[in-house]
Amino acid sequence: MNSASNMFKVAVVGGEGIGPEVTAQSHRILNWFIAERGVPLVVREAQYGLIPYLSKGKVLPEDTVEAMDEADAILWGASGGPETREVSAEARKAGSLLSLRSKYDLYANLRPIVANPALAEAAPLKAEVLDGVDFIIIRELTSGIYFGEPRGIETLPDGQRRGFNTEQYTTNQVRRVARAAFELARTRKSRVCSVDKANVLETSVVWREEVTALHREEFSDIELTHLYVDNAAMQIVRQPRQFDVMVTGNIFGDILSDCAAMASGSLGMLPSASLGPVDRFGRRKALYEPVHGSAPDIAGKGIANPLGSILSVAMMLRLTLNRPDDADLLERSVAAALAGGARTADIAEASAKRLSTVEMGDAVLSALNEAVAEQREQA
Known part of the structure; x- marks a missing residue:
C-alpha cells in the first residue's frame, strides 16, 4: 500500500495489439470493485508502445514511467507486433518488458493453470485429462538466458554469423524463487516439482542442487520432486493434475506455461503475476498481465478474450490488495459467466454464440452483480 495514504495505486498500461482492448475490460472490473466493494484504489492509465513513440520518441514515456514507479501494482496489456518495425531497436530495447522486470526486480512469475469444466468441449485436451487440473507454475523471471551476458551476434573470420547467449544462475537467484515455490506450496497441497535439464546443463545442475539443499534445510515438510524439462512438457499434456506447484527457470517457464495453456482451454484464459522482493514496509512491487501476447492478427477486431486480463485482476486482489474474498468473488463470477x-471465439464450441471482447466483460460484470445481489438476499 502507498505509504502516504491508505489508498493503493494501480497503473493500467494497455500497450499494443489486443492489450488495450483486454485491459479496458479488466479496468471496468477494477472500477466495479472500487464502486461496489469499497476497494481503496486509485487507477491511473498510461500509454506504451508505438503511439507514444510517434509523438514523444519513446515507447515508455516519462509520464508512464512515473505512473508505474508510483504504483503498488501495474496492470499490463501486451507488447510487440508488426508495429515494432516502426520503432527503432534502441528505443524498443530501452522500454522493453524485460527491462521493466529487471528494473523492478520482478523475479517470481506466477501462472495458475486451472481447467474450467465449462470449457471441456472446446479444450484441445480430453475432458478426462483436464478433470481436477489446478496447479501453478512459478517461473524465475529476471535471470537465466534472457538476461545473461555476454550475448550478441558476430561475424566469424570465415564469414559465418554466430549468435550467442549466456545461461547462468547463482545460488541466491535459484533459492529465492524456490523459496517462493515452497512457501506457496504450504498454502496448497504441499507438493513442489522443480524442472531443469541437469543431465545436460551445468546451470541446471546448480539449480537442482540448490533447490534440493533449500528443501532439506527449510522445507522438509514439502514433497519435492524433479523433472527434466522435456519430460515435464510431456507430463503437462499427459497428466496435468499430478502437479501442485511447479518451479523452473526463465526460458523453461516461458515455454512450459504456454504449453500448460492447453490444460486451461486457451492461452487467452491465463492470468499471471510477476512479484518483486518484499521491502522493509512489507510491500512488494507487482505486475499483472494475461499470458497471451499482442495477437496482431485479431487486434482492433473486438474479439479478443479478456478473461486472462480479468483473472489477473483477481490475482491482484489477492496478492497486492489483500482482498482474498473479493478475489474469490471475481473468480467465481468468471466461472459463472462461462x-x-x-x-469468445478462442473458447467457443462449434455451435456456441461468440461474444465480443466487450460482451465478455459485460457477462462477468453481470455475474458479479448477481453474486452480490444473492449475498445481500442471504444476509
Missing part, C-alpha cells in the same frame, strides 16, 4: 455459456 457456465452460463459466455464464449
Whole structure:
C-alpha cells in the first residue's frame, strides 16, 4: 500500500495489439470493485508502445514511467507486433518488458493453470485429462538466458554469423524463487516439482542442487520432486493434475506455461503475476498481465478474450490488495459467466454464440452483480 495514504495505486498500461482492448475490460472490473466493494484504489492509465513513440520518441514515456514507479501494482496489456518495425531497436530495447522486470526486480512469475469444466468441449485436451487440473507454475523471471551476458551476434573470420547467449544462475537467484515455490506450496497441497535439464546443463545442475539443499534445510515438510524439462512438457499434456506447484527457470517457464495453456482451454484464459522482493514496509512491487501476447492478427477486431486480463485482476486482489474474498468473488463470477455459456471465439464450441471482447466483460460484470445481489438476499 502507498505509504502516504491508505489508498493503493494501480497503473493500467494497455500497450499494443489486443492489450488495450483486454485491459479496458479488466479496468471496468477494477472500477466495479472500487464502486461496489469499497476497494481503496486509485487507477491511473498510461500509454506504451508505438503511439507514444510517434509523438514523444519513446515507447515508455516519462509520464508512464512515473505512473508505474508510483504504483503498488501495474496492470499490463501486451507488447510487440508488426508495429515494432516502426520503432527503432534502441528505443524498443530501452522500454522493453524485460527491462521493466529487471528494473523492478520482478523475479517470481506466477501462472495458475486451472481447467474450467465449462470449457471441456472446446479444450484441445480430453475432458478426462483436464478433470481436477489446478496447479501453478512459478517461473524465475529476471535471470537465466534472457538476461545473461555476454550475448550478441558476430561475424566469424570465415564469414559465418554466430549468435550467442549466456545461461547462468547463482545460488541466491535459484533459492529465492524456490523459496517462493515452497512457501506457496504450504498454502496448497504441499507438493513442489522443480524442472531443469541437469543431465545436460551445468546451470541446471546448480539449480537442482540448490533447490534440493533449500528443501532439506527449510522445507522438509514439502514433497519435492524433479523433472527434466522435456519430460515435464510431456507430463503437462499427459497428466496435468499430478502437479501442485511447479518451479523452473526463465526460458523453461516461458515455454512450459504456454504449453500448460492447453490444460486451461486457451492461452487467452491465463492470468499471471510477476512479484518483486518484499521491502522493509512489507510491500512488494507487482505486475499483472494475461499470458497471451499482442495477437496482431485479431487486434482492433473486438474479439479478443479478456478473461486472462480479468483473472489477473483477481490475482491482484489477492496478492497486492489483500482482498482474498473479493478475489474469490471475481473468480467465481468468471466461472459463472462461462457456465452460463459466455464464449469468445478462442473458447467457443462449434455451435456456441461468440461474444465480443466487450460482451465478455459485460457477462462477468453481470455475474458479479448477481453474486452480490444473492449475498445481500442471504444476509
